[in-house]
Amino acid sequence: MSILADARALAAQEPVCDACLGRAFAERSHGLTNAERGRSLRIAAALDDDEPYEQVETADCWVCEGLCDQFDEWAERCAAAVEDVEFETYQVGTRTPPLIEENEVLFREGAGLDEDAGELFKSEFNREVGKRVGRLTDTTVDFGRPDVQFTLDLEAGSVEVDVHSTFVYGRYRKLERDIPQTEWPCNDCQGSGYIGKQPCEKCDGTGYLYQDSVEGLTAPVVRDVMDGTDAKFHGAGREDVDARMLGTGRPFVIEVMEPRRRRVDVERLEGDINAFAGGRVEVEGLRLADYEMVERVKALDASKRYRAEVEFADPVDDDALAAALDELEGATIEQYTPHRVDHRRASLTRKREVYETEGELDDDTHATVEIHGAGGLYIKELVSGDEGRTNPSLAGLLDVDAEVTALDVVGVYGEDEPFEDESFFRDDRPAQTPETGESPSNDGGASNPE
Numbered sequence: 001m002s003i004l005a006d007a008r009a010l011a012a013q014e015p016v017c018d019a020c021l022g023r024a025f026a027e028r029s030h031g032l033t034n035a036e037r038g039r040s041l042r043i044a045a046a047l048d049d050d051e052p053y054e055q056v057e058t059a060d061c062w063v064c065e066g067l068c069d070q071f072d073e074w075a076e077r078c079a080a081a082v083e084d085v086e087f088e089t090y091q092v093g094t095r096t097p098p099l100i101e102e103n104e105v106l107f108r109e110g111a112g113l114d115e116d117a118g119e120l121f122k123s124e125f126n127r128e129v130g131k132r133v134g135r136l137t138d139t140t141v142d143f144g145r146p147d148v149q150f151t152l153d154l155e156a157g158s159v160e161v162d163v164h165s166t167f168v169y170g171r172y173r174k175l176e177r178d179i180p181q182t183e184w185p186c187n188d189c190q191g192s193g194y195i196g197k198q199p200c201e202k203c204d205g206t207g208y209l210y211q212d213s214v215e216g217l218t219a220p221v222v223r224d225v226m227d228g229t230d231a232k233f234h235g236a237g238r239e240d241v242d243a244r245m246l247g248t249g250r251p252f253v254i255e256v257m258e259p260r261r262r263r264v265d266v267e268r269l270e271g272d273i274n275a276f277a278g279g280r281v282e283v284e285g286l287r288l289a290d291y292e293m294v295e296r297v298k299a300l301d302a303s304k305r306y307r308a309e310v311e312f313a314d315p316v317d318d319d320a321l322a323a324a325l326d327e328l329e330g331a332t333i334e335q336y337t338p339h340r341v342d343h344r345r346a347s348l349t350r351k352r353e354v355y356e357t358e359g360e361l362d363d364d365t366h367a368t369v370e371i372h373g374a375g376g377l378y379i380k381e382l383v384s385g386d387e388g389r390t391n392p393s394l395a396g397l398l399d400v401d402a403e404v405t406a407l408d409v410v411g412v413y414g415e416d417e418p419f420e421d422e423s424f425f426r427d428d429r430p431a432q433t434p435e436t437g438e439s440p441s442n443d444g445g446a447s448n449p450e
C-alpha cells in the first residue's frame, strides 16, 4: 500500500489527531514533527480525493485522549519543578498509561499496519516535552548522565524530578594524626550516641569514635555551598588513622547529593573548606568533576611517597645508612603478608618495587627516610624486615633492628598517568599536577623514578 492509502486507513478511524496519525510514519523524512506529518498527509489525501479538508481537534483524539495537546503544559510543569535548581543537562522520560499503549496497537492494527509502525507514543512525548524544557530552562538534553532527570507520570498527572549528584575533585593534606579519613561511627552504640536511654560512655554520646574526620571537615562545606541534601567522601586509598597526609596530598572526590548549585567558584570553596577545617586538614587543586572521577580515584593504580621516622636498636653511621638506602632504591621487594595484617588478608608473597629512597640520620640511632614505592608496598615492614618476612629490608641491610616510630604519606600519584585528566573535569581551572619527585624535605639529591 502507498503511504496515502495507509494514512487514509488510519484517519478513517476517527477522530484521530495529527500527531497520532503522523506518529505511524515517524521514520519518514527528517525535520518534521509528527503533527506536521499527520496534517500534511491528511491534506494530501483530501487534495488527492478532492474532498473538503477537515481539521481534527487534538483534544478529541481517541488514541492519545488529547495528551498530544499537552506538550507545553508538561514542559512548564517540569520547568516549575526545578525553578530553584541549577543544572546544565536534562533528560525526559515518560510513563505511558497502559490504555494509551493499547490504543496505539489497535489504531495500527485497524489499518492493517504493523503494531509497532512508526514510533512509540512515549518517544514522541519525551522528545516534544524535552525540546520545550530545553527552551524554557536554557539547558541541553543529555541521554547519558544528565544533571536532572524528569519522569512524566501521565496517569498521575505529576512530574518526578531526580537531581543527580555533582562532584568536586581535589587533594587533601591531613596535618594531624588520629583523624580517620571518613566518619567512624562508635561501635558500642552503633553510631546512635545512646545505649538504651543513656548517652554512650565510649563516645560521649556523639556517636563517633573520632570526633573529626577528613570527610567531616570537608564534605559538609561542599554540601552547604552546593546546597545539597548530603555529601559523601571518596578517597584514592587511605592512610592509617595515625599517619599524617602531607606534601602534595591525596586525591579525593566529594559527591554532593541533590545539589541546587553546581557551578560554584572552586577557589572560593577551597578557602571555605580550609577555614572550616581549622588547620587540621587542608585541600587544594579543587575542580568540578564528572561522576566518572569517583571510579578513577578509587581504581587508578597509585604509587605512594612516605616519610618515616626510624629508630635503630644499635648505632648506625651515615655511610652505612646511605649505602643501605642506595641498595633499596630500584629494588624489588618480596613481602610475605605482614604479621599485623595477617588475620585480614590471605597470606601470600607479593613483589613491589621501590622507586626512590633518601634519608639521613638525626642521631646515631634515629633517622628520617623518604621512600617512594609502588602501591601496596608495606613501608613499616620494609624498614623492620618483619622478622624476615620482607626482603630486602632496611634492618636486614644494616644488620640492625629498625622500627618505624612515625609515618606520614607525602604524595599519592597515578602510576601510569596523573589523576588530573582534563577529560574528567567540568570546569576550566588550570590543572595542578604534583611531580612525583617533589618533596618537602628535599635535600636536592632527589631524582625522579625512570
Ligand SMILES: [Zn+2]
Pocket (backbone or CB within 6 Å): 016, 017, 018, 019, 020, 021, 058, 061, 062, 063, 064, 065, 066, 067, 068
Ligand atoms: Zn492523538
Ligand SMILES: [Zn+2]
Pocket (backbone or CB within 6 Å): 186, 187, 188, 189, 190, 191, 192, 193, 194, 200, 201, 202, 203, 204, 205, 206, 207, 208
Ligand atoms: Zn557510642
